[in-house]
Amino acid sequence: MRLMELIKDIKPRALKGNLEAEVSGISYDSRKAKPGDMFVCIPGTRDDGHKYVKQARERGVVVFLTSREVEAEAAQAVVVVEEPRLEMGKLASRLAGEPSRKMQLIGITGTNGKTTVSYLLEAISAVEEIACGVIGTINYRWQGKSIISSNTTPESVEVLGYLAQMVKAGVKRAAMEVSSHALDQKRVAGICFRAGIFTNLTPEHLDYHENMEAYFQAKARLFTEVLPGKWLAEKIDFQPLSVINLDDAFGEKLFALAPEKKVGYSLARKSADYYGRIVHYGWDGIRVRMTGPAGELELQSPLLGKINAWNILAASACLSELGTAGEKIVQGVSALQQVPGRMERVANDRGLLLLVDYAHTPDALENVLRIVRELETKRLVLVFGCVGDRDRKKRPAMGRIAAANAQLVVVTSDNPRTEQPGKIIEEIEAGIKAAGFPKAKRPGPDAQGYLIEPDRRAAIQMALESAREGDCVLIAGKGHEDYQILGDKRIHFDDREEVKRILGTR
Missing domain, CATH: 3.40.1390.10 (MurE/MurF, N-terminal domain)
Structure with a gap:
């Protein structure tokens, strides 16, 4: 040109x-x-x-x-x-030929839930027989093609290249996770969104953002600047949609700032545009009764916990506003069996609830642990660590949360990067000790308290050997990741593979 x-x-x-x-x-x-x-x-x-x-x-x-x-x-x-x-x-x-204007592009932002919401949007789209692409934390995918993710939200040049390929392949809708870094750095400039979803906001990336207000302001830009077309070369000729979680304090604040058209969803407020009531949850999943402008839908999902009730509401409210029929939403929600590394079950014959989850912030870890406690397992055995070269304040906080919610905690390494794993563990241990949680004498079926094992592979084995029938073993922090970063090297490591190897169920 x-x-x-x-x-x-x-x-x-x-x-x-x-x-x-x-x-x-x-x-x-x-x-x-x-x-x-x-x-x-x-x-x-x-x-x-x-x-x-x-x-x-x-x-x-x-x-x-x-x-x-x-x-x-x-x-x-x-x-x-x-x-x-x-x-x-x-x-x-x-x-690139303005590819984002040739599809229904939905942006998803918030601390937790972005990936699950994108999978739900994709699952409902499949039932509608609408070709849907996804750009997010796990990968970038469309029409059978998948590219390993390098960033949750790549630079605009890459995003637009992927969107152009999607258009060429016949994609009509796409779900895109939009990170706070990307919004702060204007990496989504030139990209036209039909709708935006806000899930929640809890402390994360405070090594980058000065404080929670700065973090919020970055997220808010999706709704106050990006959706209205302020980062586009040409004006938009439609009214974009904002879908906002009203059960989150920052969501309330955002709802007041967002321009029309906007809807709120809630599990607590019957007055919300989309109100959901949890009518069942257990090891077999969750059922939510959602009331909205089009009436009432009974949404049954194999996904676990209250956090996923919000995710289901977010995706369902968004697509309902964009014209998806209720029966298609019901079918799509029930069709999504699991999301990689998000409360992902690992099958076993030992009567254990084995879960691998990406929870790597205090709020995410607390939410996941609360979900497991509500499932009424016998004991909760937790394996987790904290990443290196990132926000150190969350380490003792996560230690305190682990101590308050699990019966046995195995503290290990996550992605230590250039930090010494032992130093990271010491900072986690400080929070555990502050909570008055005792150190276990040894691993085993009767162990209570906490253990330290810097080698993640050995830590997972220790947890599994200490678990008994009816227990939940939660391996947190890495989720879908199939690598571990040690120093400046990236080695292959997948929590799910390790569990299967130890149990002999590969």
Whole structure:
């Protein structure tokens, strides 16, 4: 596409060089730049793309999108703008043929529940016979194709590339997890959403966001800036939908800020647009009676716990507002058997409830433990650790939560990264000790208290050897992940595989 056609809707601070340049692609990593590309110089927290102009030039780049003047050769152009990342998304969307406008794209944000909601949207879409794509924490997938996720929400250039492939493959709807980092960094610029879902907000990523208010403001941007089209090159011609959890304090606050059209869902407020009442939950799943504008639906799901009642309401309310028939929602909710690494059951012949879950924050761990306690198992055996090089404040907090809810806790490593596993465990142990939880003398069926085993494989084996019929063994923190990060190395490690190997049920 000719440069001046590509940038027709943006207002550069400066424009110089070859304005007749033909742009065939957009890149922001000089190592991946190709001949004919526009290279975007993104100023980052760790690095600055302006430092790599020379390398990009050597790779045949024809245009530089920058926030300050850079040197260019005669055949190249320089476009100087206030926010290169924001404009990058708009331009990438135009170059890709505006794929997000050719589908029903639903954005999901919140601390917990994003992945499960995306799976529910996909399951209901399958019953409707609507081809649905997903971009999220576990993978990016559509029409039988799956790509391992590198980020919950990739850069806009990648997202738009995936959406373009989806459109080409016949996808009519997509569910996309939208992280707070992506919103803060405007990684979803140029992407047009038909609807947005807010699940909840609890402490996480406070090593990045200064405080909970800053974290909330980042999440809120999906509803106050992205959905209304403020990050798009061209105006939208429809009214986007906001679907918000009113049982969350930040959800209440967001509901007041979000523009119309908006609906709230709740398990506590009968006055909510979509009110759900849990009528059954147990080892076999959950049943929620949802009342909304179209009437009452009985939603039966194999998923476990109250947190999934909210997730079911979120997905059901969203698609109901977008026109999905009630019977299709009922069928889709019941069709989703499990979500990888989200309260995922591992089959066994020992009479144990074996669960692998991604809970890696205090709130998520407390929610999962509460769910298990409500299921009335005999004993709760918990295996967990905390990641390295991340928010240290949550370590003692998670230790206290573990001590308050489990009968036996095995503290181990998660992804220690460059930290010493022993140091991380010491900080978790401080919270356990503060709760007055005793240290167990040894593992075994009668063990009570906590044990320390830095080797995650050995810790899982210790927990399984200590469990007896009727107990729940919960392995928390890594969920769907099939790797462990030790130092700067990533090794293969999957909690579910380890359980099956130990039990001989592979």
